[in-house]
Amino acid sequence: MRNVSIYKVLPLLVGAIVLFSGFNAASQSMGLSSKIGANKIILSLTKKGELQYRVTRRDKLIIADSPLGLACDDQNFTSGLSVVNVSPIEERREKYDLKVGNVKAIDHAFETKSVTFKNSSGALMIVDLVTGKEGVAFRYRFPDQDKKLRVINNEITGFRIEKNAKGWLQPYNKAGKYTPGYEDFYLNIHPGDSIRKPRNPSVGWCMPALFNVNDRKNWVLIAESGTDGSFPGCHLQPNSEGGLYKIAFAEKDEKYTLPLGENNNPAFNLPWTMPWRVIIIGDQAGDILLSTLITDLAPASKLDDTSWIEGGKATWSWWSHPEDHSPEIYNQFTDLAASFGFGYTLFDAGWEKADKEGGIIAKATSKGVKPMVWAYSASYFDAAKRKKKFKELAALGVKGIKIDFWCSDRQEVMACFQSLFEDAAKEHLLVNLHGVTVPRGWHRTWPNFMTAEAVLGAESYFYEPRYPDLAAEQNTILPFTRNVAGPTDYTPFALTIRKYPRLNTAVHELATAMIYTSGIIHFADSKEVFDSLPAPVRQLLKDMPASWDKTEPIVAQPGEQLIIARQKEGLSYIVGINGTNKAAPVNLNLAKYAKGFSKFRVITEGENPLMTFKTETYPLTSTWAYTLAPKGGFIIQFVKE
The missing domain is CATH 2.60.40.1180 (Golgi alpha-mannosidase II)
Known part of the structure; x- marks a missing residue:
């Protein structure tokens, strides 16, 4: 897989970065502009040494002055800061292919700069800046090499959005039996609005968060990239006084059944590089939909050989037969996959017994259909047990695994994901995560990570009475929000009428299979429905790709069309x-x-x-x-x- 990051220091600025005292902040710009796209991020210090930033596009304000800083167990970087060094500007190029995405081949150029600050105790904090055609980003770094464990008690990072902006935000559900799982409606709000009528009690707003700003002339998506085992997944605090949305860490009680500790604050041994805070900017909503800034900033692929990784379409019996885990029903969906030329079939809960009784995995393999199987998160959290299970699954002929019910953004879970992707890749297993957080550029770093739920998808016709009325609107919002973060297992094509009757037309439901981007498309519904389709629709399903070389928005109106x-x-x-x-x-x-x-x-x-x-x-x-x-x-x- 082509996957390259190239850095080039501008010729006149080549040289070692030297830290020195008595730095004159006015002598070096703490701003960074993109050569393409006219995006700019500017850092500044108040008289009290409080760090803040603003973002502009063509000199028009996108993010107003907003706070930056970290309060740690041993040091405070929220005030009393002074500039120590501003690095030379570097040019950065990200050139890579994605196995899953709206666009296959990416080649983007960026400008980068790092600004080093010291606090009143002399401790150092670096803020890395990136600008490019699609937006800006920043992250924190602690450069100390003493391997000391540092804990962050509070991050004051905020994003100040103008009060007359229009926004689409999803409530961040508090910990519960199936939450947080990023399975709530995106609400149309204005900055300062409180959370109203969430599906479950909520403690904040999710990222990505979409806003239409600058008197509706620009679009902004606030997101994260590169979150790994050094940091929890973050969301936004519920209150946005003055339009200021502040970062919030995963909650302490986000444990579900996982063996997590009591401390939910980020903790890591120095040196420490934290995730990117990403601000995607566009003139049209379609610019947001197409953005790859999240994967541009994520680490390059860690897999040398990706030839075995292949996207595709899958049959899936659970939606139409949720209580039937028999070998007969699983085999029926294997036959259905074979008849449509689908590469995969997913055996959901109860597959172990069905395989023992009916050899469902062997049958799928004999038909040329690759079997994927369901699993429970608690069984794959322990590293030794996980590696053993992956080896056993691969030996059976399983080609992928859907692991469900994580319900946590805690740092330990983020670390588990990275190890899980790696362990699965060693056994040539594809990964689908459910009951889970949104991706953060992971499908670039680990190309065997094909898709994730983290969406209020078609299964909601079973569970959510408001879903039929709001589903069509959500389907025109999620491609600009959730799907920008990464591949989305929406489980499309749900025609059979369930507990809460569908209002979208059949063509709308069929179209969602081509609107959402997912490395493996898991089609809902029964064999009977597939068999009843007219020949041209059947042929469409056979021909339809699961990945794309190129995507172009023609009409892009979130919530409308x-x-x-x-x-x-x-x-x-x-x-x-x-x-x-x-x-x-x-x-x-x-x-x-x-x-x-x-x-x-x-x-x-x-x-x-x-x-x-x-x-x-x-x-x-x-x-x-x-x-x-x-x-x-x-x-x-x-x-x-």
Whole structure:
């Protein structure tokens, strides 16, 4: 896998970084501008030595003056700071391929700078800055080499958003039987709004957090990257007085059934490099959807050989048969995968007994279908037990594992994920995490990490009475929020009516399989539903890629409408969904996406919009006009003679 980070110090500034006393802050800029994109981050100190920053784009304010700093058990870096050194500007290039993403090949240039501060005791803290076309980022570092264990009691980092901005934020649910799991609705809010009507009691807001700022001229997504075993996953505090959203650590009681200690504060031996705080900026919402800044900042792939890692589509029996764990039902879904040319099938809970009684893994392997199996997080937390289990699964012929019910952003869990990805890779196992936090660039570092839940997906038709009414709107928000953080196991294509009846049209549900990006797409619903599909829809499911070479937003309106173009090798599609209860006109220029094709097939609502499809094929024209049904959708597939 092509995976390169290149740094080049600007020629006139080459030289060793020297720390010296009596530094004149005015003599060196603590700001950093991007050469492309006109993004800038500027650090400054108040008279009390309090560190703050602001972010601009084309000199327009994006993030107003916001605090930076850390209060530790042995040192305080929240006031009394002075500048010791400003490093030369460096150019950085990130060139790599992703196994899972909206775009396969990434090649981005950045500018970087590091500013060293000392506190009143003389202790040092470094703030690294990065700017690029897609936004800015910063992180903290402690350079001391004494291997001392340091604990952070409080991080005062904040993000000040203008009061008239529009935001889409997800409540961060407090610890419970199945929480936090990032499975709540994204709420449309204004800075300063309190959390209203969450699915579960909540203690803050999740990241990524989306805002429309600068009098609606710019879009901002606040996120994290590179979180590893040195830091917990973080969220935002619930109160945003004056529009200031502050960092909050994972809560102490986020343990579920895992053997975690009492201290939830970050703790690590020096030297210590912390995760990136990422601020993605765009002129259009579509710029946010396409951003790879989170993976750009994540560590490069740790796997030399990724040839065995292959995305794909999977059948999955749980959604349609949640209580049936019999060999017969698992084998039926293996046959279904084989008939559609899907590469995978997922055996969920109860698979061990089914395999013992019916040899379901051997059958899948004999059919050329790769089996993945479900597991419980507590069984894979201990390193020695995990490695042993992975070896046993690989020996059985298992190709991937779905590990469920983590329900924690604690530092120990973040560390477990890194070891888990590595241990799984050694046995050539793919990983799917459920009941879990959002990814933070991990699918670049560990390409065998294919997907994660951390989304209010199609299983909510079983559990959440508000879901049918809000699902379409959420489907036009999540691609700009959750899916930017990493691959999303939304489990699309849920047509059968469950406890809480679906309101989205059947085409809308089908389109979600092409709207969301996931290394392995786990399709919901039954064999009977798949068998009932018209031939063009069946063919679409057979042809549909699980990864993409190129994605382009055509209409990008979070909460309202999303239309994207997708390409993969010789395939080309346009997919659209309506997030509202009102019909929406669509006018598309097809010529741009139809090179090499002579016709286009359109899949829209059938006679019964909730359950049926209409497919029509037309000679290629330059434009196409259509009216999106309320909560509806469409799929255009370009075809050759």
